[in-house]
Amino acid sequence: MSVLLIAEHNNKEVKPFTLNAITAASQIDQDLHVLLIGSKADDVAKSLSEVPLVKKVLHIDHEIYENYIAENYTAAILKHSDKYSHIICSANTFGKNLMPRVAALLDISQVSDIIKVISPDTFLRPIYAGNAFATVKSNDEKKCVTIRPTSFEAAETTGGSAEIEKIDAADLSENTKFINREEIKSDRPELGTARIVISGGRGLQSGENFKLITDVADKLNAAIGASRAAVDAGYITNEHQVGQTGKVVVPDLYIAVGISGAIQHLAGMKESKVIVAINKDGEAPIFSVADYGLEADLFEALPQFLEELNKLNTIQK
């Protein structure tokens, strides 16, 4: 039996997390097929076929799939998933919305958000916001699994030449209508995939003071994050939130400024490779996960930090 991965894309290109999910799926079974459901998405089909780990691309193209409505996607997946042992997608808002609907109709108890493939039926997944890890074995014959993208490397994107097979669309669901999508446009790297993230917390004291964070982010080409406290206080919009209820980030460098380190926040960033904490409270829990802690007033430390960065001859981008 083969595994079927549901691709996330915007009809023009593959979304990066699909590549992480491809890596995870190939660890379950190397006979990996990708299901692309889209509208005028031939370019996406082509780029998926060039991913060396992909053995076959199944492509459904129909205008009803332009806006990835879960109800329509589900019908399409059910129509073509019979001969697969696993149905897989990434555990971001796309996959979280979609997969349980598929699983329920197949009477499968889904395994959500895995961080490791132990065997084709056994997986490691975080529970309690990452405060415990559960090793779970699915006893369903067929399995629905979602993948935490940041726990798997992205698959190579060139060198493959998988067959692309065009397959039929399914029925349209009349009860859900797409209205619009407001995408947050930014010149900065995306929070979920940035190499460096600098986040501000309640210690910033106001939205204006986030400029101190922005200046450093500009210098380092970093994404900007925030604690839930800073978001709730209205200093910054919620798409910047890092934590249990926001985004989980795993950058090479995470700089937490004026963030005390509540459990919810740590859940979203403690897997980062290098963590820096700048906080004037030496007892703040954030220091217990920081590789480099600086006990200092952020209003003095951030401008100095920028100044020191400016002195460097080179900065990795």
Place this chain on the structure above:
Amino acid sequence: MKILVAVKRVIDYNVQIRVKEDGSGVVTDNVKMSTNPPDDNAIEEAVKIKESGKATEIIAVTVGEEKAQETVRKALAVGADRGIHVKVDGIIEPLAVSKILKKIVEKENPDLVFMGKQAIDDDCNQTGQMLAAHLNWPQATFASKIEVNDKSLQVTREVDEGLETIEVNTPAIVTCDLRLNEPRYASLPNIMKAKKKPIEQINASDLGVDTNPRIEHIKIEEPPKRKAGIKVANVEELVQKLKNEAKVI
């Protein structure tokens, strides 16, 4: 219009989770329990809709052990009219919960079902979508804004790219994000009044739903601990360390 709100009793979000030494689960004895945070948002939204005159009745439902009733009682204190407690002991997976909720929906015929987008214990994020699938109803997940129209809802959803707005015909399932609203606290008089509101008890076994787990928990363990590093004396030292030791800038 009738709104059914599903709530779950979980370990309070402020409690530091401790894993049992034998790897069988996490410590729940003598640990503070609360309503799953986004379920509070679901209740709040239902109450707001009722206050605006667009809903006539709110029913709070929970699935779980005896004490799970506390979460229904809290929902009643905040503004739900009556409660349903489906009793079941032991681990129950979202798939089974969604099948139980389907039975309740068939019995109560609500126009809307609200619940939190995810429970903060198992972090599955499945029940709402699964219920929608069983009922063949539209789903609006991760809602941060809900506009109630005559026979439809306009829902703004928090997605990775930003915000997405969809329109779903009722009956529909909505799963609520934390930013949907600011849940109110129950006033003392309302807590007293809630004690008189009815909670119907139903045994899960009487609903004819198979609640046996399909997923075996082989081991629950503590995540690898991250070691605290060092404190640096000043910004200059920090930048040098990042450049020369960690080599990340």
